[in-house]
Amino acid sequence: MSLLQKTIRADVQATQAYVVAPSAGMLKLDAMENPQGMPAALLDELAQALKAAELNRYPAPKALELETALRACTAIPKAAHVLFGNGSDELIDLIIRACCMPGDVVMSPVPTFVMYAVYSQWSHARFVGVDLNPDFSLNMPAMLKAISANQPKVVFLAYPNNPTGVALREAEIVQIIEATPGLVVVDEAYEAFADASFMARVLEFSNVLVLRTFSKLGLAGARLGYAVASPAWVEQIDKVRPPYNVNVLTRIAVQFALEHFDAFNAQAKLLRDQRSVLTAALKTLRTPNGDVEVFDSYANFVLFRMPDALEVFEALKNKGILVKYVGKGHPLLQNCLRVTVSTETENQQFLKAVQQSIDEVASKAA
Structure with a gap:
């Protein structure tokens, strides 16, 4: 047994550090972030405020x-x-x-x-x-x-x-x-x-x-x-x-x-509105191996279950779209994916890609 093995707690050695998926160049829809960022009109004013930091x-x-x-x-x-x-x-x-x-x-x-x-x-x-x-x-x-x-x-x-x-x-x-x-x-x-x-x-x-x-x-x-x-x-x-x-x-x-909280509240409202659109669209997804089950959400993401979820996740990643596969987290989450609610443009990009991914996975299995 090495010095490190004798020194570091056994339960620490037995686990892994929190993993953050690489996302460079990806449409990032896996971490429940607000896609809109600081309103552009406020950026210069914020820079001036930060300049005064001691x-x-x-x-x-x-x-x-x-x-x-x-x-x-x-x-x-x-x-x-x-x-x-x-x-x-x-x-x-x-x-x-x-x-x-x-x-x-x-x-x-x-x-x-x-x-x-x-x-x-x-x-x-x-x-x-x-x-x-x-x-x-x-x-x-x-x-x-x-x-x-x-x-x-x-x-x-x-x-x-x-x-x-x-x-x-x-x-x-x-x-x-x-x-x-x-x-x-x-x-x-x-x-x-x-x-x-x-x-x-x-x-x-x-x-x-x-x-x-x-x-x-x-x-x-x-x-x-x-x-x-x-x-x-x-x-x-x-x-x-x-x-x-x-x-x-x-x-x-x-x-x-x-x-400037009104600006952030306005962004939150936009995401709430888009959540309804995204949820409704997910419920229309077609899969030859069973229905897509969509869970109504009160957050800025939507959880949905589908056949071959892991394969669909990988196909989305190959298209440059990163969502979260949560199927390994708990037995109740089997075949579940979680997608962050984003802007209308990014949501539509995701919806098009996820249907394409479903079709690709189905054709490979045929």
């Missing part, structure tokens, strides 16, 4: 100006506190580390965002996934039974869920909150596309935190997420936050975006 200084301990801008355009309860992270991914990690000792349980319905389980593993917590129903709705009896049996320290509820796009009902969230002995995190990464939020009720219960990110709105490269909860929860989670975790360029860029 890169020779550490960021201020609290991003107070950023928080003020956030509260001005987001319905955060006045008495709630805000904690910023380097993307919501970092905040998920911080929440688990703040709450869990080795062996403690983190729980979520599955399939869901894979990083809940990954960060649980790195904190030596035990992740318990509760299978959704075949239509990706919540299996409430199973969820409540698992909560009772495992007494989780943290329950994550993606609202709406990734990769399914399905949203919980608010009454279901309340039922889980009332049954959970620990913290319930309502992860609203796709809130801009969902027309539903638990934010207004975050202080109504003693064990709730709402998590959001700017990544889906068009600032994925800035890497900023934020958690909203009662002051007591934020105070404790803040203790495990690395100092200066949100850099000055991110703070300036996101504050600038918040001051």
Whole structure:
């Protein structure tokens, strides 16, 4: 056994780093990014704002100006506190580390965002996934039974869920909150596309935190997420936050975006409108080996199931179009693909290519 093998944790050696598919020169529809980018009319103004950044200084301990801008355009309860992270991914990690000792349980319905389980593993917590129903709705009896049996320290509820796009009902969230002995995190990464939020009720219960990110709105490269909860929860989670975790360029860029938030809301509306068009078009796809099953989405992506999904995925990639094959993620996702909602032009390019890919796969099998 080598020195490295003796030193690095066995569970780290047994896994792989998070894989990001190469996308140079591709139509990238695999990562739920906003395809529209910063509105062109604002780019010069943003450049001037970034020019003023004091890169020779550490960021201020609290991003107070950023928080003020956030509260001005987001319905955060006045008495709630805000904690910023380097993307919501970092905040998920911080929440688990703040709450869990080795062996403690983190729980979520599955399939869901894979990083809940990954960060649980790195904190030596035990992740318990509760299978959704075949239509990706919540299996409430199973969820409540698992909560009772495992007494989780943290329950994550993606609202709406990734990769399914399905949203919980608010009454279901309340039922889980009332049954959970620990913290319930309502992860609203796709809130801009969902027309539903638990934010207004975050202080109504003693064990709730709402998590959001700017990544889906068009600032994925800035890497900023934020958690909203009662002051007591934020105070404790803040203790495990690395100092200066949100850099000055991110703070300036996101504050600038918040001051021009109407432009980003308009982009989100365009994507919501295109989601309806894309969903309807996917339901018309023809395949000789069975129907295409399309799941209604409340996010900025659409999940659909078809025969030979992996072969269709590869055929699309050969055409320069990158979607996400999620069929290996969970048995309920067998033969499923997930596509990001994009502009009308890019959506039509994808729809033409996916039908061509279906036909090519069918002809090869004949």
